[in-house]
Amino acid sequence: MKTVNQIYINGEFVTPYGTEIYDLINPSNNEKIGEVTLADAIDTKNAIAAAKAAFRTFSKSSISERIGYLTKLKIAIEKRKQDFISTMIEEYGGTHQFVTMSNEHTGSWFDSMIEVLKNFEFERTINAASVRLQPVGVVAIITPWNASNSSVTSKVATAIAAGCTVVIKPSEMSALQTNVLMEAFHDAGLPKGVINVVTGLGNVVGTELTENPGVTKISFTGSTAVGKSIAKRAADTMKRVTLELGGKSPNIILDDADLDAAIPMAVYGAYMNSGQACIAPTRLLVPQHKLDQVNAIAKATAARIVVGLPQHPDTNIGPMVSVKQFDRVQHYIKTGIEEGATLLTGGLGKPEGLEDGNFVKATIFTNVSNDMTIAQQEIFGPVLCIIPYQTEEEAIEIANDTPYGLAAYITSADRERAIRVASEIDAGRVCINGFSHDPFVPFGGFKQSGIGREYGAYGLQPYLEIKAVLS
Ligand code: NAD
DSSP, X not given: OEEEOOEEETTEEEOOSOOOEEEEEETTXXXXXXXXXXXXHHHHHHHHHHHHHHHHHHTTOOHHHHHHHHHHHHHHHHHTHHHHHHHHHHHHOOOHHHHHHHHHTHHHHHHHHHHHHHXXXXXXXXXXXXXXXXXXXXXXXEOOSTTHHHHHHHHHHHHHHHTOEEEEEOOGGGHHHHHHHHHHHHHHTOOXXXXXXXXXXXXXXXXXXXHOTTOOEEEEESOHHHHHHHHHHHGGGTOEEEEEOOOOOEEEEOTTSOHHHHHHHXXXXXXXXXXXXXXXXXXXXXXXXXXXXXXXXXXXXXXXXOBOOTTSTTOSXXXXXXXXXXXXXXXXXHHHHHTXXXXXXXXXXXXXXXXXXXXXXXXXXXSOOTTSHHHHSOOOSSEEEEEEESSHHHHHHHHHOSSOOSEEEEEOSOHHHHHHHHTTOOOSEEEESSOOOOTTSOBOOSGGGEESOBSHHHHHGGGEEEEEEEO
């Protein structure tokens, strides 16, 4: 049993005023593995006050000082890599495969911001005016359970690069990972109050951060429903908001694509992070005349997918994070069947031998029509929808016929053709012939997938306020 009963404010581990206890449950067997004492509104106010006080000095730090801090943070975080991996497996059931890969990228959030800082123009001249980009203020960082470590570290790296101080509210379900993060932040030895961490509930700590006038900006990653509510409430104090929200990303396989390569990649992609990924390509758009061939390859691929305990290196799909999330995914599978989609593989119930945890069968629906619930709503589980199209134009229309616009994927033997199709897609990031990661390239969503962009120079800009001095 692990106990997390401290938060991190003003450079110190402190006992929270909050007294509510939240149980941490291992999703592989639903046994209790620990408990966390949740912070409350007083703790949050104290963290905001510490960040506000630290901002006075930290906002004046030089670029070389910030590069020094980013370097220290990178070293301290990377030192804890194995702790992050084992905790993520135990706490949310992240597969060994996924969390190992995810932790390989952690250093890149700091490296990329160091590189951006070396070239970023904080002062510009327009005619007789001098234009200064200055740190926006205290930033509240609110993050989800499915990508806690990467969301927190990428946002912290950007805030520090900008000269902002932060109050971090990770998901209450990520308390063990957060504990490792707090220790690493402390080891990095930044000035007191620059980084503060308060683990608590969204409607308590999250609400205080959203409404408190001491917070100038919110950088939120999470569901579209919560993102909308934050944006509405943040407007009262005119906070700047960056919102990274949900997705229902299309994966367009053009008619010249090599199906033997593209379809297995599409199936594995849809199941990334056990299907609990905002950018997962969950709508697979394929030419109608190739549907039988696609179905056969997809079914054969799913038969090779290993659903199992997340610590096993060959497991592709681990448990859903909670019983609630398991039930939600089951509800969508049931809805897909009721709405008339063809169940190609998987379906309701748990895989044999995995009854104790929140395991879902690797599921594929085919002959899905884009107006079905399973094609429109974010399921957040290992459920892939194969949607046939007649023409390239129709594929583009279907791809864009969604409230979301986070990511999209296109596969074609003709790169120029794929790039032309990409120009028609309403999504913040379009990957051609595979899945690529680049921490310098902007990330964020069109439509209800969010507001603003993260990463690289485009990600730094929203942490800065623009001041023009005319003389
Ligand atoms: P969630 O929206 O339920 O919670 C996210 C965070 O918001 C948590 O820390 C939660 O405690 C907090 N919160 C909840 N209610 C709040 C309130 N009223 N005020 C302030 N904060 C509040 O999301 P989740 O279930 O933790 O994560 C899954 C969702 O996150 C999915 O929709 C997924 O697509 C999305 N996501 C998006 C990205 C992206 O980069 N676009 C990345 C990862 C996850």
